[in-house]
Amino acid sequence: MSVNEHSNITLLKEIAELLNEETDMIPMLKGALSKFLKGTNFKTGWIFFINDKGKRELIAHEELPEALQHNGCEHLKKGGCWCVSRYRNKELKKASNIIECQRIEAAIESKVGDNAGITHHATVPLQSGGERFGLLNVAKPNTVSYSEEELELLESVAFQMGSAIKRIYLTKQEQEMALVKERNRLARDLHDSVNQLLFSVTLTSRAGIEMSDQKDIKDTFRDIQQLTQAALTEMRALIWQLRPQGLESGLIEAIKAYADMLNLTLTVNVSGVLQFPSRVEETLFRVAQEALNNVRKHAETQIVEMFINVTATDILFVVKDGGRGFINDSKKALPSIGMQSIKDRVQALGGTADWVSEIGKGTELLIRIPY
Numbered sequence: 001m002s003v004n005e006h007s008n009i010t011l012l013k014e015i016a017e018l019l020n021e022e023t024d025m026i027p028m029l030k031g032a033l034s035k036f037l038k039g040t041n042f043k044t045g046w047i048f049f050i051n052d053k054g055k056r057e058l059i060a061h062e063e064l065p066e067a068l069q070h071n072g073c074e075h076l077k078k079g080g081c082w083c084v085s086r087y088r089n090k091e092l093k094k095a096s097n098i099i100e101c102q103r104i105e106a107a108i109e110s111k112v113g114d115n116a117g118i119t120h121h122a123t124v125p126l127q128s129g130g131e132r133f134g135l136l137n138v139a140k141p142n143t144v145s146y147s148e149e150e151l152e153l154l155e156s157v158a159f160q161m162g163s164a165i166k167r168i169y170l171t172k173q174e175q176e177m178a179l180v181k182e183r184n185r186l187a188r189d190l191h192d193s194v195n196q197l198l199f200s201v202t203l204t205s206r207a208g209i210e211m212s213d214q215k216d217i218k219d220t221f222r223d224i225q226q227l228t229q230a231a232l233t234e235m236r237a238l239i240w241q242l243r244p245q246g247l248e249s250g251l252i253e254a255i256k257a258y259a260d261m262l263n264l265t266l267t268v269n270v271s272g273v274l275q276f277p278s279r280v281e282e283t284l285f286r287v288a289q290e291a292l293n294n295v296r297k298h299a300e301t302q303i304v305e306m307f308i309n310v311t312a313t314d315i316l317f318v319v320k321d322g323g324r325g326f327i328n329d330s331k332k333a334l335p336s337i338g339m340q341s342i343k344d345r346v347q348a349l350g351g352t353a354d355w356v357s358e359i360g361k362g363t364e365l366l367i368r369i370p371y
Contacts (some may be wrong), residue, residue: 008153011039015157019164023171028164029060035060036157037138040150044068044118045138047126048078054088055370056315059134066113068104075107083123087135095124095151095158098137117141122151124158128166136161183242190239198232236261250274251281255288255306259291262296265303272310280369283345284308284317287353290338291319291365299323299363310371315351317367325357342367 015032022028033045046061046068058077061068068076070137081102086092098121108115121139125132136158145153205228208221250267276284288306295304302321309316339355342365346353351369 007039011036012038012153012156012160016160019160022164023168025059025165025168028168029161030062031159032157032164033060033062033136040153040340041140042138042150043116043140045136046073047134047136048084049134050084050087050132052059054084056084056134065116065118067107067110067115068118070107070110070112075103075110079103079106083121083135083137085154087125087132092123092125092135095122095155097145097151098123100161103261120144122146122154124151124154126158126162126165128162131166133162133165183249186242190235190242195235195239197234198228198235201228202232233262237289251276252283252308254326255286255292258289259292259304262292263302264292264296266292267304268304269310270308270310272308274308274310276371280349280371283349283366283369284315286315286366287342287346288319294338294363295319295321298326301362313371315367315371316370317369319365320362321364322362325359325361325363327357327359 015035018031018035019028020029029047029199033047037043043067044061044063046064047059048056049059050056058073061073061076064073064076079102081098082100083092083096083098090264101119101121104115104119104121107113108119118139118141120143121137123135123137126134126136136154138154202225205221205225209218209225212218212221251274252270256266256268292304295301299321299322303322305318305320307316307318307320343353346367346369349369351367354366355363356366357363
């Protein structure tokens, strides 16, 4: 075994250990990429994740030259490229030399900084079995073609990264399943215990009203019945939030059923095809729940409109009521925990949540999620 082969095996071992230890995706990829660059002649690298629709995201990069770092890596994030095109067409199977890179060329031509001699890069798909995740690109100065040995080493690292990405995705799925099971268990417990107790109190208070002839006693039992009925409605809404009933029948049907449970009259307008990943679908459902809860509690109206517009790049989700509205001051914190929850959920998917409201003229919630 040559010295170079021995050093490559040592490098792969160190990268494998790092990948196995990390549990967060981006720190894991940045760490592995950094270690790879330090152990080879490559000087810079970047990783794209590419979804099923071909939309790419710059997920990690290390030691980029000034020209490629300019303005938040704008030249890496925009424009076309041979490697991405070949990847989308499923023609990129292994580590390859790139004849030319339009993004690097655009960065050089724009004269926004030193390119450090980087003109061409090597590329390799990140995959595990039949699943593909994106691309690993690396480069070194004044090099237009990389050797077979360099490409083989790059392919080995990409294989390790692909396996680690798959492991993290599987771990996350297991965690989400465990969370769903726990929500279901808690929902069952609430339904079987607290929910049934509240229902029993409403029946008892109703009987008390009928059994007494004294007005004060009747009024007391009537107050108990109304308070208990309100608590029962709150409890049913909480159980719905823990375990969405009907989501398996479709997002729209689940939202309509939840609105019915809150005694709201909901009109839904849809344009585009509703075929969302499960995480996006659940987020939209949770957002709808919070929005409808806010209408029931604060808007003083039972009439709600909902609009869902799906384009090739975005989901626009709007909830509109003609209620009493509120003073919306963007400089102050959001006025309710529910509104902050909506914002947090949407931002977790890279989206935005905004409210337009005016006293006496209702409230409009506008959600935009990249798709």
